[in-house]
Structures are given as structure tokens and as C-alpha cells.
Amino acid sequence: MARRADCTTSTLITPGPIEMTDSAGPRIPRTLPRFSATFDPHTIAEIQRAAATGIYDIRGSGTKRKLPHFDDLLFLGASVSRYPLEGYRERCGTEVVLGTRFAKKPITLKIPVTIAGMSFGALSGNAKEALGRGASAVGTSTTTGDGGMTEEERGHSQTLVYQVLPSRYGMNLRDLRRADAIEVVVGQGAKPGGGGMLLGQKISPRVAAMRNLPEGIDQRSSCRHPDWTGPDDLEIKILELRELTNWEKPIYVKVGASRPYYDTALAIKAGADVVVLDGMQGGTAATQEVFIEHVGLPILSAIRPAVQALQDLGQHRKVQLIVSGGIRTGADVAKAMALGADAVAIGTAALIALGDNAPEWEEEYQKLGTTAGAYDDWHEGRDPAGITTQDAALAARLDPVKAGRRLANYLSVLTLEAQTIARACGKSHLHNLEPEDLVALTIEAAAMAQVPLAGTDWIPGKNKGE
Amino acid sequence: MSTAVKLSDSTPVVFDLANASLRELNVALQGLDGLGQSAWSILNPRGAHALAVGITAAVSLSIEGHVGYYCAGMNDGASITITGNAGPGVAENMMSGLVHVLGDASQAAGATAHGGLLIIEGNASGRCGISMKGIDIVVKGSVGHMSAFMAQSGNFVILGDAGEALGDCLYEARIFVRGEVASLGADCEEKAMTEEDRIILRNLLKKSGAKAEPAEFKRYGSARRLYHFHVDNAGAY
Numbered sequence A: 001m002a003r004r005a006d007c008t009t010s011t012l013i014t015p016g017p018i019e020m021t022d023s024a025g026p027r028i029p030r031t032l033p034r035f036s037a038t039f040d041p042h043t044i045a046e047i048q049r050a051a052a053t054g055i056y057d058i059r060g061s062g063t064k065r066k067l068p069h070f071d072d073l074l075f076l077g078a079s080v081s082r083y084p085l086e087g088y089r090e091r092c093g094t095e096v097v098l099g100t101r102f103a104k105k106p107i108t109l110k111i112p113v114t115i116a117g118m119s120f121g122a123l124s125g126n127a128k129e130a131l132g133r134g135a136s137a138v139g140t141s142t143t144t145g146d147g148g149m150t151e152e153e154r155g156h157s158q159t160l161v162y163q164v165l166p167s168r169y170g171m172n173l174r175d176l177r178r179a180d181a182i183e184v185v186v187g188q189g190a191k192p193g194g195g196g197m198l199l200g201q202k203i204s205p206r207v208a209a210m211r212n213l214p215e216g217i218d219q220r221s222s223c224r225h226p227d228w229t230g231p232d233d234l235e236i237k238i239l240e241l242r243e244l245t246n247w248e249k250p251i252y253v254k255v256g257a258s259r260p261y262y263d264t265a266l267a268i269k270a271g272a273d274v275v276v277l278d279g280m281q282g283g284t285a286a287t288q289e290v291f292i293e294h295v296g297l298p299i300l301s302a303i304r305p306a307v308q309a310l311q312d313l314g315q316h317r318k319v320q321l322i323v324s325g326g327i328r329t330g331a332d333v334a335k336a337m338a339l340g341a342d343a344v345a346i347g348t349a350a351l352i353a354l355g356d357n358a359p360e361w362e363e364e365y366q367k368l369g370t371t372a373g374a375y376d377d378w379h380e381g382r383d384p385a386g387i388t389t390q391d392a393a394l395a396a397r398l399d400p401v402k403a404g405r406r407l408a409n410y411l412s413v414l415t416l417e418a419q420t421i422a423r424a425c426g427k428s429h430l431h432n433l434e435p436e437d438l439v440a441l442t443i444e445a446a447a448m449a450q451v452p453l454a455g456t457d458w459i460p461g462k463n464k465g466e
Numbered sequence B: 001m002s003t004a005v006k007l008s009d010s011t012p013v014v015f016d017l018a019n020a021s022l023r024e025l026n027v028a029l030q031g032l033d034g035l036g037q038s039a040w041s042i043l044n045p046r047g048a049h050a051l052a053v054g055i056t057a058a059v060s061l062s063i064e065g066h067v068g069y070y071c072a073g074m075n076d077g078a079s080i081t082i083t084g085n086a087g088p089g090v091a092e093n094m095m096s097g098l099v100h101v102l103g104d105a106s107q108a109a110g111a112t113a114h115g116g117l118l119i120i121e122g123n124a125s126g127r128c129g130i131s132m133k134g135i136d137i138v139v140k141g142s143v144g145h146m147s148a149f150m151a152q153s154g155n156f157v158i159l160g161d162a163g164e165a166l167g168d169c170l171y172e173a174r175i176f177v178r179g180e181v182a183s184l185g186a187d188c189e190e191k192a193m194t195e196e197d198r199i200i201l202r203n204l205l206k207k208s209g210a211k212a213e214p215a216e217f218k219r220y221g222s223a224r225r226l227y228h229f230h231v232d233n234a235g236a237y
């Protein structure tokens, strides 16, 4: 906006100030207040806040600025040389099997959209139950988080993935053995290289007991695992986890997108059954804003290098790839899969489906100094929707049955949308989508996703000199 | 089990890792219910990783030699003696039981463990007792740097010296040191020894067969200054 206004002014033919006169004498035009693009109102407010408090901004949710994303890709659909499948009549498969490499008991999901790890502590017990109900209704998995396994989620999740995090809060043998898969968390897209945070407001007696911490403290969990460092150790850690669970359970390794080629290759080398790759858009319960917005790669740029590593090691489709970070629609699901992922995971979108940021709580969002759609103070535990809180009265607002139903509906829509696209591309299974089905709207997206710029055969960095 | 030879009721089951795999051993041990077959002797461990992990029966095991990473990991009830040295993460995340290392232990001994007792006759390397969550640890020699880092609860007794940054970012674990402390980590401070401390310490010294008196020890704990974010503490992070 600002720049366009500049252009117009500079093209004025009359040089010098414009003088206007009327009966009252000369009128000097006023310069309009103009916000800086560099020091925009948000930036200024943040400087003022930092100066007043001396502490960085902590918030939940993922990156808020615009990044190259799946929106920058399009599917081509069918044409003379490709014919489509009939909607509703011709089958388009959606199931995915995870853990086929080493696990004695791989898991089969009916849809390739899983619920990402979100801790009890960050989320209320009712929210965890609702996630379990919704996911199980459509045949997919949920994941524990930094804080251990609760009865709510084990009881209501048909397939539950147990996270092994640096903090090891609540980690115990019984829960490890009653999980359906194990996820070793190396990093998270919102904060690759960062540890967890749970502020005092959310360290309720139950959370404190589960984590073995004093109530009400600002809990910082570590960013490195306590008993292993580097890929060679990871291999031995994975061996131990397999020995502890009779080689039954698929073992995932989750990394934040930063060096996806090497991280994927090293996870494969360390013996992972599944690699989980979380882009920088990925949500968090509480992280420094500066971390969320400035560290890591957008998921769009991370999938192809990870798939390349899988292919280079002959493991594509043998070691499964789950990607996450800003997945919202069936189009996003289809695009991630066309780029080579076996499945996706959702965090933020699942919370929204449960009822997070719903307009019905607008009055209360206003009282918290925000508005429905922008609420991200998930770390404060005052969530009007009762999802990111440990306050019993707030948590009771979320009906886990109804919220679970909303999540199941949403997951079904994601699947139907992805199938609609896959059929249009003539694919009888979502896994048959491929990069060839895609083009990019921008040169950046073309380079990152390694698909041609729309209307050309140009993939930046590829087919040079042709 | 062809490789596990039980000689008589009073003699232990002998399992020779020279003739059988780690998998076979762990399957056998994890399948025990604590009734019968209560004493095992494991021969030729040869530094293998993930030995005797996840046992839930109250059996006693003697591993005759050196072990690799994560020996007795997540142990829940067994009494395990390692006659040699132990690699990283011995007794990591132990739930209950006893792990007794007759030699030295590598890094992260007793990491994140919730319960039970870990006794190390020799020295332990860095990060001993890291993120401990209720375990009792007695090291008769010295411990390396960053021991008891973020230790949450439980009791940690060091008869020798402690390396740099002992008890960094400590929560509610109690640390007792008889020798020198190279330096204390952020938010770890010396505390007065209370009667409760003395009882805990005396009990642990007795259980581990250590010849020392509580009066010879200093007690360290959390200053609790980092429990809440505050700009004035930024320098401590």
C-alpha cells in the first residue's frame, strides 16, 4: 500500500509543493500519518512491551507471518492424456500402514491424517479425551506429549503414539508398553533446538504430580535428551526402546524442519520406522515469539529433501514420512502426499475443530485483549474454550463428546477433499499422487517443492540450460 | 530356553551371551513373573547395549563383566549387579529395584529415574542423576560435570568429589557430597542439614554399605530462584 502511494506521488507532473488557495487564504496540504513498513504498529508495540517488562514474548500457535506454503501449489487435474476417476463410484484409497520396516506390529490407519503430539498440561484432560474420541471415530491415531500419558487419552484413543521427549516427564514402563507406537522427539517445527515451556498457571496439582515438579512453577524442559547425543547414540536408544517393548511397536523419530535431508538420513540410519517432519508453521503450546517466527524451514521447502534422503537410501515408502506444520485443508493433505509424504499430522487445526478460537467466546476474548481468530495466549491457561487450560471450570466448558464429533467431522472433510483432488488427478489411492500432478504459482514455491512454475516446464535449480 | 541352564534350586540360572543373543536374554528376563528362577548369572556381556532392560519381576541378576549403554534401563523391581563397568545411561528411567555397579559408570547414570536405588562403587562420569525423578543414587567415588542437572526429586549421595556445575537448574532433589565440589550450577546452593536429611542420608549410607557418617557431608538443594521467569535472573540462564 505504502509503496504504491509513493509511486503515484512521484509521477505527479508538477514539481515542488502544491499550493492551494481559497477564500480563507493558502491551505497547506497535510502529510498523512504514515506507518513504517519496518517499524510497523506490531513491531512498535512489541518494543514498548519488551521495554516495560524485560521479558520476551511467549505465546502459543505457530508462525503468523506469511510464508511460502501449500497455497503456492496447484494440482493440474486430468486432461486428454490423464483420465479422472468418478467421484463416489470409483474407489480412492486412504489407508496407511506405519512401521513396516522393523516393528512386529505395524499400525494401520484408515486415513492419512494423524493427531500430533500435544501434552496434557498444555491441553486439558477433556481436550485430550476429545482428540482421542474424534481420531478413533475416523480410524486414525493420537499422540501423547511432554507430560506423559493420561487415562483420558489412552482410554479414548484406539491408536496412541507415546512420545519420548528430553524431559521424560511421566515416562514409565507401563505406559511405554501400552502405547501402540513410540515417537522419539528430537525437535518440533515451532522451535527446532528449543525445549518445552509450561508456565506456572498451568502447573496444577495433577500436572505437577504427573511431571514430578513443584506446583505453580514456570517449568522449562530441556532441549537435549538426557541420555543420548547424536545419531550413533540415537541408534542405541532406539535399540533399547525396541528391547523394552519386544520389537512390537513402530518407532518414529520426530524432527523440526531444519536440515531435512540429513536429519531424515540419520533417523533412517538410526533405525527409525517412521520419520515425522514438522515445519516451522507448526503449532506450539508456549514458545518465544522470536523462536516461532525465525527458526526453521517452512514445511513446503522441507518435504522434497526428506523424500530425497528416503529415496537415496532406498527407503521411500518403507520408512514412512509424516509431515506437519500448517496443514488446514484436504488440499494441503493432498499436496503434502503428492510431494512424497505417507501421511500428515495436525495440531492447531485439530484444536480449532474442537472449538479453539470459536466466535461464541468473543466477549471473553475481548476481555483478554484479543479476538476470536487471533487468540494465541495458550500458555496462560485462561482459554475461554476450555482447551489450553488446567482451570477446572474452564476445562468443563469443553464437552469431549461433542468436541470429538466436531474433530471427526473435520477429519472426514480433510479426507473427502483430498480424495476429490486425487480422483480428479486419476489416482485410486492418495499415495499415488505425485509431484508430476503439481505446479507452482511462484518461483520460490517452484524451487522449494521442485515442481514447475505454472505454465512452464521450469523448475528452478533443475533442468538448467535446457 | 536352551541357553539358560538352571543347575539346582539354590544355584542361579546361568545365561551365556557368548552362545545366545541379547534378544533371547531380554525375552527370558521380561517374561519372568518373580516366582522361581529368582537368581540369574549372565556371562560374557562384552559391553552389549540394552542388557536386562524392562524387567518387572523381583529377580536378582549378576552380570559378570562390562556392559554397554542403558543396562537395566527402566528396571522395575529387579536387583541387578554389574561386576564390571557400565556404559552411558545405566538404570536410566528406573522405576524400582536395585542396580549395583561394582566398577565405574559412564555418563547419565540413573538419568530420569523415578525410583529404586543405584549404587556405583567406582566413579560416575558427567550428568549422573540428570533429571532424576525420585531415584536414590549413591556414588562411592566421584561424579563428573553437570551431575544432577535439573534433578527433580530423590536423593543423590556422592562420597567423593563433584565436577563442575553440580545441580544446575535443580528442582527438589537433595544432594549430599562428602568431597570437594568444583562448582555449583545455577540455582544450586548449600543448605543446612536438617534432621530429616540426616535420616535419609544415614539410611542410604547403610543400604549401600558405605563407610561414612552424615556429619562428613554437605547438603545442597535448590535456591528456587529460577522457579519463575524474572528479568533479573536472565544472567543465570
Ligand SMILES: Cc1cc2nc3c(=O)[nH]c(=O)nc-3n(C[C@H](O)[C@H](O)[C@H](O)COP(=O)(O)O)c2cc1C
Residues within 6 Å of the ligand: A060, A061, A062, A116, A117, A118, A119, A122, A123, A144, A145, A146, A147, A163, A185, A187, A188, A189, A254, A278, A281, A282, A283, A284, A285, A324, A325, A326, A327, A345, A346, A347, A348, A349, A378, A388
Ligand atoms: C498446544 C500444543 C501443544 C504441543 N505439544 C507438543 C508436545 O508436547 N510435543 C511435541 O512433539 N509437539 C508438540 N506440539 C507440536 C505438534 O506436535 C505439531 O508438531 C504441530 O502442532 C503441527 O503443526 P500444526 O499445529 O500447524 O498442525 C504441540 C502443539 C500444540 C499446538
